[in-house]
Amino acid sequence: MKALMYGWEFPPHILGGLGTASYGLTKGMWECGDMDITFVIPKPFGDEEKHFARIIGMSQVPVCWRDVSREYLQERIGNVMDPDLYYRLRDHIYADFNYMRTNDLGCIEFSGRYPDNLVEEINNYSICAGVVARTIDYDIIHSHDWLTYPAGIHSKQVSGKPLVIHVHATEFDRSRGKPNPTVFAIEKDGMNNADHIICVSNLTRDTVIHNYGIDPAKVTTVHNAVTPLTPEQLNVPEHKSKDKVVTFLGRITMQKGPEYFVEAAAKVLKNNPNVRFVMAGSGDMMNKMIMLAAERGIADRFHFPGFQRGSQVYEMLKASDVYVMPSVSEPFGISPLEAMQMGVPSIISKQSGCAEILDNVIKTDYWDIDAMADAINSIVTYPAMYNQLREDGLAEVNQITWDKAGRKVIDIYNKVLGR
Amino acid sequence: MKAICFYFQIHQPFRLKRYRFFDIGNDHYYYDDFANDDIIERIATRSYIPAAQSLLKMIEESEGKFKCALSITGSALEQFEQYVPDMIDLLKKLATTGCVEFLSETYAHSLASLADPEEFISQVEAHKAKIKELFGQEPKVIRNTELIYSDEIAPLIGSMGYKGIITEGAKHILGWKSPNYVYAAATAPDVKLLLKNDKFSDDLSERFSNTTWDEYPLTADKYINWIASTPAEEQIVNLFMNLEVFGDFQPRETGIFQFLEALPRFAAEKGIEFITPAEAVAKLKAVDTLSVPFPMSWSDEERDVSAWLGNKLQKEAFEKLYSVSERVRLCDNRLLKQDWDRLQAADHFFYMSTKTSHAFSPYETPFEAFTNYMNVLADFIVRVEEQYPMSIDNEELSSLLTTIRNQEREIETLNKEAESMRKNIEHFNEEHLLREKQAEAEAAEKAPKVAKAPKAAKPKAEKAPKEKKAPAKKAAAKKEK
Numbered sequence: 001m002k003a004l005m006y007g008w009e010f011p012p013h014i015l016g017g018l019g020t021a022s023y024g025l026t027k028g029m030w031e032c033g034d035m036d037i038t039f040v041i042p043k044p045f046g047d048e049e050k051h052f053a054r055i056i057g058m059s060q061v062p063v064c065w066r067d068v069s070r071e072y073l074q075e076r077i078g079n080v081m082d083p084d085l086y087y088r089l090r091d092h093i094y095a096d097f098n099y100m101r102t103n104d105l106g107c108i109e110f111s112g113r114y115p116d117n118l119v120e121e122i123n124n125y126s127i128c129a130g131v132v133a134r135t136i137d138y139d140i141i142h143s144h145d146w147l148t149y150p151a152g153i154h155s156k157q158v159s160g161k162p163l164v165i166h167v168h169a170t171e172f173d174r175s176r177g178k179p180n181p182t183v184f185a186i187e188k189d190g191m192n193n194a195d196h197i198i199c200v201s202n203l204t205r206d207t208v209i210h211n212y213g214i215d216p217a218k219v220t221t222v223h224n225a226v227t228p229l230t231p232e233q234l235n236v237p238e239h240k241s242k243d244k245v246v247t248f249l250g251r252i253t254m255q256k257g258p259e260y261f262v263e264a265a266a267k268v269l270k271n272n273p274n275v276r277f278v279m280a281g282s283g284d285m286m287n288k289m290i291m292l293a294a295e296r297g298i299a300d301r302f303h304f305p306g307f308q309r310g311s312q313v314y315e316m317l318k319a320s321d322v323y324v325m326p327s328v329s330e331p332f333g334i335s336p337l338e339a340m341q342m343g344v345p346s347i348i349s350k351q352s353g354c355a356e357i358l359d360n361v362i363k364t365d366y367w368d369i370d371a372m373a374d375a376i377n378s379i380v381t382y383p384a385m386y387n388q389l390r391e392d393g394l395a396e397v398n399q400i401t402w403d404k405a406g407r408k409v410i411d412i413y414n415k416v417l418g419r
Numbered sequence: 420m421k422a423i424c425f426y427f428q429i430h431q432p433f434r435l436k437r438y439r440f441f442d443i444g445n446d447h448y449y450y451d452d453f454a455n456d457d458i459i460e461r462i463a464t465r466s467y468i469p470a471a472q473s474l475l476k477m478i479e480e481s482e483g484k485f486k487c488a489l490s491i492t493g494s495a496l497e498q499f500e501q502y503v504p505d506m507i508d509l510l511k512k513l514a515t516t517g518c519v520e521f522l523s524e525t526y527a528h529s530l531a532s533l534a535d536p537e538e539f540i541s542q543v544e545a546h547k548a549k550i551k552e553l554f555g556q557e558p559k560v561i562r563n564t565e566l567i568y569s570d571e572i573a574p575l576i577g578s579m580g581y582k583g584i585i586t587e588g589a590k591h592i593l594g595w596k597s598p599n600y601v602y603a604a605a606t607a608p609d610v611k612l613l614l615k616n617d618k619f620s621d622d623l624s625e626r627f628s629n630t631t632w633d634e635y636p637l638t639a640d641k642y643i644n645w646i647a648s649t650p651a652e653e654q655i656v657n658l659f660m661n662l663e664v665f666g667d668f669q670p671r672e673t674g675i676f677q678f679l680e681a682l683p684r685f686a687a688e689k690g691i692e693f694i695t696p697a698e699a700v701a702k703l704k705a706v707d708t709l710s711v712p713f714p715m716s717w718s719d720e721e722r723d724v725s726a727w728l729g730n731k732l733q734k735e736a737f738e739k740l741y742s743v744s745e746r747v748r749l750c751d752n753r754l755l756k757q758d759w760d761r762l763q764a765a766d767h768f769f770y771m772s773t774k775t776s777h778a779f780s781p782y783e784t785p786f787e788a789f790t791n792y793m794n795v796l797a798d799f800i801v802r803v804e805e806q807y808p809m810s811i812d813n814e815e816l817s818s819l820l821t822t823i824r825n826q827e828r829e830i831e832t833l834n835k836e837a838e839s840m841r842k843n844i845e846h847f848n849e850e851h852l853l854r855e856k857q858a859e860a861e862a863a864e865k866a867p868k869v870a871k872a873p874k875a876a877k878p879k880a881e882k883a884p885k886e887k888k889a890p891a892k893k894a895a896a897k898k899e900k
Contacts, residue, residue: 271441360773362786370439377440378790384735385789391731392773 001413002036003029004138004155006129006148008112010041010048010055015113016251017334018168021200022144024227025166025409026053028402032410038136040151042125043112046079056136057081057110058128062090063097064106076105092134097127118147119182126150133158140164140413146171146183149190162195162416164409169200170207173329176254188212196416198222198409200332201353222409223357225402226337229314234342236314243276244380247320247344249313249335250327252283257326257349257366262289264326266296267373268380275301275380280316282307317342321386322379326366327352336361340397345389347375357400360393422655422694423646423686424613425487426562426585427662429467430528431459431495432766434781438791443798449758454781456502459495463503466666471509473665473676478518481683486518486693489662490562490585493526493546494764496553507553514554520695521550522585523558529763530727532563532572533714534741537748540579542760560585560696564765566615566659567724569714570606577607583700585659588614589715589722596707599653603705611700612709615659615717619646624664628673636674639681647689655699659717719774727768732789737768739796743803745813749820750806758799767792 005026009019022039029035030052037053044057060081068076073083090106102108108124115121129151133141141163143152149165156163171179171187191197191212197219199205205221208214246268248261258279265277279289279302286304293302308316317323323339323346330352337354339346340361348355349366362379364371378385436451477485491499491510499506513519525531526546531539543561550558560583561576568586576584588598598614622642626632634641646656661668669675686693694702718726728734740762747759770780770788782788807816 267441271443359784362790363784373441374439374790374794375786378786378793381440382735382789382793384731385786385793388731388773389786 001034001140001410001417002138003038003140003142003413004133004136004161005037005039005053005142005144006125006151006155007039007041007144008147010039010044012047013045013112017332018145020227020334021168021224021332022166023049024225024402025405027227028225028404028406029409030406031403032406035410038132038138040129040132040148041112042110042121044080055080056085056132058125058132059107059110059112060086060105061128061131062086062102062106063093063100063108063127063131064102065090065093066104066106068105073105089131089135092131094130094134100124100127122147122150122186126154129154130158139417142166142409143190143194144168146187146190149186149193153190153193156193163193164196164198164412164416165190165194166198167191167200167204167208167331169331170204170211172207172211173204173331174255176328194218196220196412198412200224201356203329203351203353203356204331220408220412222405222412223353223400224332224334225400225405226334226341226397227402228398229338229341233311233314236311236318239315239319241276241319243274244321245319246275246277246322246324246376246380247316247339248277248279248281248324248326249308249316249339250281250325252279252281252286252289254285255328255330256283257328258283258285258289259292260326260366260369260372261324262292262296262298262302263369264324264372264376265293265302266298267369268376269298269301272377272380273301275376277302278305278316278320279303280305280308313338314342317344320344322347322376324372324376325349325352326364326372328366330354337397337400340393343390343394345379345386345393347372347379358396360389360396362389420654421647421649421651421691422699423682423691424655424657424694424696424699426522426657426659426696427470427487427489428562428660429489429491429495429662431455431462431492431498432528432764433494433498433761434458435767435791435795438794438798440790440794440797443794444801447754447798447802449795449798450761451781455498459498459502462663462667463499463506465671466663467503467506468509469671469676470662470665470679471506471513473680474519475509475513475516477680477683478513478516480680481687483516483518484687484693485683486520486695486698488520488522488560488585488696489513490522490524491550492524492528493542493549494528494761496549511554514556518695520560520697521554521556521558522696523547523550523561523581525564527760527763528564528765529760530564530567530724530737530765530768531741531763532567532575533724533728534737535744536575538741538744538763539575541748542763543579559583560613560700562586562659565724565727566717567714568612568716569711570604572714573604573607573610577604577610581610583611583613583696585613585657585696586615587715587717587722588617588657590617591722592709592711592715596709597650597653599649599656600706601655601699601703602707602709605708605710608708611703611705613655613657613696613699614709616657619656620658620660623658623675624660624668627664627669627675627678637678639678639685642678643682643685643689643691646686647691654703655694725774726772727765730771730773730785732771732773732785733768736771736789736792736796739793739800743800746803746807746809746816749813749816750803752806755799755802755806758802762792762796762799 007022011019011023026037026039039053040056043059044055048055057080060077070083073086133155141152141155141161143149143165145168152163171183191214199208199221202221205219208219209216250256252258268275293299317339323344325333325336325348327349332353336346336348347362350363351366355363362375434451434454435449523543524546525542531542561581562585566587598616602612604610604612627637665675714724715722716724728737770782771785773785
């Protein structure tokens, strides 16, 4: 079966969980066999893994005809695209886009990030998708998250092939219930046009059904999974301090509930001074959190190391005794699974999608700082609790593999295609 | 002659309230009174009371042919007394029929038999006293918590004078043997074992209302026929289950009460009688000894103790709890002892199990159960420490306590001695005084001319009444006491 997938991020250049999940799922589907996947992203860097999917970068898709030689192409974009594919794409330009700002190859430039003119970039992505959809051969279209829904709809209109959209998050999660109307409209349009909708958790599925008014019959949950860690990731240097370390790792934004973590920390420190708290990451609420920690008088035990990249994440986890994810609304939340892979006991909010599939974690309501503080204290005080969660958690998370999720997605494809 | 031996279990733990770590040292009340009240009242209404009424009816209608045994934990009895006193009355009524035998067990439904023999014995004694006080019976047969039994436990029970133990007929222990005989304990040949017939017991407790079961619906007629068609030489069928089976596990609308009440009639038709455990132990001979090297129970597919002590959390909590047992026994604070009892309930450990579903757990996860329990236990241990500092080890403390107690006794004997000495002295003084007076009188008669003599006698005469008054006061004080 041939699938055309639209995504926004792809490892190793990722900004959040979306890239990790798209990558894992694609690889998992490939492992199930008999899948030919074309994965389209805004801007490839050339160092992506390519053996399980063909990667096309929108920033190399021509929308205006330019006469360029093979040698020039090879030199210019050879690391990310085969010149033959460029010529084939060029043969399928479907309208005159010369009014747009294009480069010497007739391509639109993409940042591949989440810039301020994001809506414009989404639109451009959809324009390029028209070319891709006319060029390559596929049975089904699969759009990851709202940024690529317009591209998916466009492709469906061009080819008549069924569209599956994958909801990794909704605007309701990101905005704590006050959605941006533009984003909501794009999401709603995508859902209306989709032949089937895949959600990363039942929590998200409920949001899609109730807040977007979608027929439950065409919404299915496929929980995310994790990719096994490499030996390099597992064997990062260990920095153990003599104090117990409790870690929050993620964007410091409203959605992630950082203030509940600070409040719980204050409760723990009142009775148990030998604990340190770390809030790693960056975000628009960071300064507010620094203020709050100072206000609670725990700044000497509460640390903000900033954004962690690459192996720093694993070093951070390895140095931790407890991982906390107090998200107010988390469609899935892959980070506690990564913490469990590193053998760190995790506390997650019941409002996280991953709570639906995890047993060997502690689940609290995000607002219940008493319960959260109690759980933190229990893990750092009782070795039995730590070891039980650590060992059984590791065993559990190793069973959550992408090929199982991939299998479910393939089943959905077959259903949609009537096979 | 074939006989059915029914035994029904009643137990409710004192569930703990939500107890956070910052409550440690501040709040010493641990129980969720609302939940405990609510649950026992609900189950009593749904199950215990109608079931007990059914039993009473069966005894009356069969004119005493129907017999059974009940085992009720101390914590359940305490809760009945507090929340459902009607149930106590009903149980007393059952006791007076003479057809219901009350069994011994651990007062707190504890796992003490696995950790602390001394504690186990004292709990069984406490439970025995409670049964005697409420129902006027002295139990002859014992069932350990959750039917836990092993070779190690048997001699312990034998030493307490019990003639029989009720336990599980686990397949891995019996092998080809049948549970429908009386066995003797391998390590205590005088103690007989009554083994639960899993098949027939679970037909009621688990399968009765299962519509997908190929024997559904189960009628009393069919059930008694099954029992009657077991080999003729098998003399006893032990049906052991929780009383909640009637009305709670199998709701009233499944017809379980009618089924139960119909049993004596069909049993009589087939010539099957009912027998209590004590009668069975007295009448029937053991066909063989049974060795159980590792503890077994009536729980789960494994029939072992892993439901309570299977994972790290449970083991840690269990060890922490019994690490202070000796210390608690040295204390004499009543409230502390009550909490000690209630914290030992096996239920707390069951809630921490990670292997089964938690149908009865008040907690959402085993981790929550562990955290809550450990917080309570931490506070409890702080209180134990407050009684006697932990810096002194148990042996030293115990010897110090004996010294103190011995000293008390010594002081008492010395006091008594001092008292009698004082009395002697007073006696002596009085006599002495009398003699002196006599001597004086004589002297006065003999030599009235001596001028000095009255002068010397005068002060002594003045003293005498004073001394006489003092002992009189003391005697009065003693009478008041």
